[in-house]
Amino acid sequence: MHPNAALIGRPGGRALLATPALILDLPAFEHNLAAMAAAAQAAGLALRPHAKTHKSRAVAARQLAAGAVGLCVAKTGEAEALADTPGLNSLLVTSPVIGPSAPARLAALAARVPELLVVVDSPAGAAALSAAAQGAGRVIGAVVDIDPGIHRTGVADAAAALALARQVAGLPGLRFAGLQCYAGHAQHLEDYATRVMIAEMALGEMARAAAALRAAGLAPGLLTGGGTGTFAIEGGLGVLNELQAGSYAFMDVEYGAVALEPAGGGPFRPALFVDARVISANTADFVTLDAGFKAFATDGPKPKPLSGADFAFMGDEHGALFEAVPLGSLVTLQVPHCDPTVNLYDVIHVVEGDTLVDLWPIEARGRSY
Amino acid sequence: MHPNAALIGRPGGRALLATPALILDLPAFEHNLAAMAAAAQAAGLALRPHAKTHKSRAVAARQLAAGAVGLCVAKTGEAEALADTPGLNSLLVTSPVIGPSAPARLAALAARVPELLVVVDSPAGAAALSAAAQGAGRVIGAVVDIDPGIHRTGVADAAAALALARQVAGLPGLRFAGLQCYAGHAQHLEDYATRVMIAEMALGEMARAAAALRAAGLAPGLLTGGGTGTFAIEGGLGVLNELQAGSYAFMDVEYGAVALEPAGGGPFRPALFVDARVISANTADFVTLDAGFKAFATDGPKPKPLSGADFAFMGDEHGALFEAVPLGSLVTLQVPHCDPTVNLYDVIHVVEGDTLVDLWPIEARGRSY
Known part of the structure; x- marks a missing residue:
């Protein structure tokens, strides 16, 4: 069983997720x-x-x-x-x-x-x-x-x-x-x-x-x-x-930059994110997240923290968040390019606000053959 | 059961693989x-x-x-x-x-x-x-x-x-x-x-x-x-x-460029590859492989075809091989960066030459949490 399955329906359960977790904003x-x-x-x-x-x-x-x-x-x-x-x-x-x-x-x-x-x-x-x-x-x-x-x-x-x-x-x-x-x-x-x-x-x-x-x-x-x-x-x-x-x-950071309609923007809302966690905070300029090349697609733009802070990859397992947030904080980032990011995960964490509503399996993950 | 499991031990079975397939050269x-x-x-x-x-x-x-x-x-x-x-x-x-x-x-x-x-x-x-x-x-x-x-x-x-x-x-x-x-x-x-x-x-x-x-x-x-x-x-x-x-x-393309010992090179041999297949060959300059952003890590150098031909990504599912090989050909490429490439696959195809020897599960694939 996925370690996050026990959190389904628990109020505020999203804050307790094992991370990194692929998040779908249901509304x-x-x-x-x-x-x-x-x-x-x-x-x-x-x-x-x-x-x-x-x-x-x-x-x-x-x-x-x-x-x-x-x-x-x-x-x-x-x-x-x-x-x-x-x-x-x-x-x-x-x-x-x-x-x-x-x-x-x-x-x-x-x-x-x-x-x-x-x-x-x-x-x-x-x-x-x-x-x-x-x-x-x-x-x-x-x-x-x-x-x-x-x-x-x-x-x-x-x-x-x-x-x-x-x-x-x-x-x-x-x-x-x-x-x-x-x-x-x-x-x-x-x-x-x-x-x-x-x-x-x-x-x-x-x-x-x-x-x-x-x-x-x-x-x-x-x-x-x-x-x-x-x-x-x-x-x-x-x-x-x-x-x-x-x-x-x-949606993703890449399509977020595209004027989808003549007036710019478009009717679609960012719905896919990764929740990551601050696992090290010993330096002045940034904190370290538990999400790197294995948590986000790297073919396009960078992941985009919802806070507006900057993000930089720090290898396979880690990323730098240029923001002073405490050790253990949950950090939400919009995915850079949705298709190859989804392909890294086995389940979608479906959320409404701070509540984990469901886990949806990604049955075709890795099925490129 | 994996569609390639039936090929284990069959002489020349590697040529028949469903692709893209992650390949380990056992010797x-x-x-x-x-x-x-x-x-x-x-x-x-x-x-x-x-x-x-x-x-x-x-x-x-x-x-x-x-x-x-x-x-x-x-x-x-x-x-x-x-x-x-x-x-x-x-x-x-x-x-x-x-x-x-x-x-x-x-x-x-x-x-x-x-x-x-x-x-x-x-x-x-x-x-x-x-x-x-x-x-x-x-x-x-x-x-x-x-x-x-x-x-x-x-x-x-x-x-x-x-x-x-x-x-x-x-x-x-x-x-x-x-x-x-x-x-x-x-x-x-x-x-x-x-x-x-x-x-x-x-x-x-x-x-x-x-x-x-x-x-x-x-x-x-x-x-x-x-x-x-x-x-x-x-x-x-x-x-x-x-x-x-x-x-x-x-090993991978990235470490292949590193002088691992004082004299350069080093004792390790390229052992990890992706076998891909030519699925379209309608243009003069290149053929199209069934392997793109979902088949290779994209954080480092490009995949390296064993033939020495050039490769270019063509999106999530495809790559271009700048070589005149027939439709249906199996093409072997060294992986660019091994860790995040392995993380895309569920099994390692273990080969000795053209024989598929075994399939090894990648039990911790996607287990970044």
Whole structure:
């Protein structure tokens, strides 16, 4: 049992947590789910939240209950871990799945969710997926991925998308389900107008591919992509019919710097934190927290103490807080980049103020394979 | 069951791994254990490997079998997860333990290991540990931590060390076990002579504290510290009697750049890798791997493909390999910084060449609390 489980429901129990602990502010989280559901509906977009952010059935179930049409995952292992989420009718794997065992694992998974969708960006990948699905007697919806210009995944252009869709449509065990174009490079640009421009450029090839497919009698049902950074933009661009946002549920320091709406800011509240503790206070300039490289993602900005004080990493296990607080103090920091921070923890500590309300398992933590 | 478990022992099974997978080259690892055991013995130092690097009972048991006198851990949760390691007679927690539940958890742990040692750097911390140990009817060995000059943890100087040791010696449930001084800032300096100078400066206060304690009739049994970066230096300095090295067992890109011995290089071999797979190959300049921020630590240098090709992170789930290899290829990369990379995985894939020999659980992964 987790050492903090005994604190659930105890008034003031948050102050007693074993730390570092990943903290979810429940009211802020619920606000974020409602705000994105409303925004997607107003924009005429279906919402398929990306579960690579949270990796947790409890979070996913709440997103589905708030109106999401299904979930995205990045990896086969995440799909396996989250397939049993209550209310899940449709699951999309947003990265091409290549490897000796992954197609067969996905085909087995197709028996556990009403609709399984998997991104493809190569003839060989589609063929392997087809063989596995056929072997399992299942049908997988293949979504052709289009490169938004960063060359990470996806086919190069509309012509390649059409060719791959035609191949998919002819393969047993697969059905052609639509197109994906995820402009990852547009999500964190801080200026709104720049983000509009990049998102529009990125989706241009998808729009051309969709037109070519319609002309060829292969109308793409699904036009999926977008993220928290472009949630307010995609509706106006008129290319996507489905939004894959993930970070909106939690927010982080990185997205906190982005003008998510034309007026700046955005409707989402910081909901994800780490509670750390002062474990040494023998020097004049700072105190030492029990949270370092193993407690926060280090690919982006620094963690942000709620007090406004500065923070600096001090190695794997420690951080410096430049604030005069007593030994033993609990210190709350907003997470720098939510997805890889969540991936460090096994449970989410759900809080309302100073009360620990629940512990939610992060079932897909570490399931990058 | 892990999807790769079925591949254990199958010839060529490594090529079939679900990826990304954390890989331990067993012959290189065994070489490293033997090399460090021999070096410590030659230097007249006991070896107490730091388990924050590997977090695994299987690794720890092999270190103990190779002559280690015990283990270090950084956190209470690691201590709990590794206390049942076969052959473990002495366990040292190398960070001050502060918090409402941690002292009681440690006191409970004292029943499970023949000798439990815990670092203290404050009167309040020592008092809390004493109360918990007394309450559990146990004795914990308190090791007074001395600041090596980075102000992360530890008391400021020899006088403070003497005062805290005197307090500890008078507290029920505690016995004064010795001194710790870990010069973390000296470990990764690439030049050997600079590292000697910094290590010597850092240990100066420890030497003064040890002399003051002996004069006061409180001889410190344990003089513990040092790491992989100073393993060849500590013996000559003559302050420590015990070495806390961790990374030597695995090595990483970061330590690969350090001249560990006066002649440069050092006796340890790269033993820890990530096997990743090419999942997209639609662009001219690079191929895309299924390993990104969730597969490698990002606090240090970049992962290093064994082929010598360049690597770049492409987000949470992906990396770019600047090499023309076919879709589906397995690509092996040395880990950039071993400790926080290991902390991302649940199992170590133990290999001999192309054969998967075993899966070792990483029991203390994520146990930073």
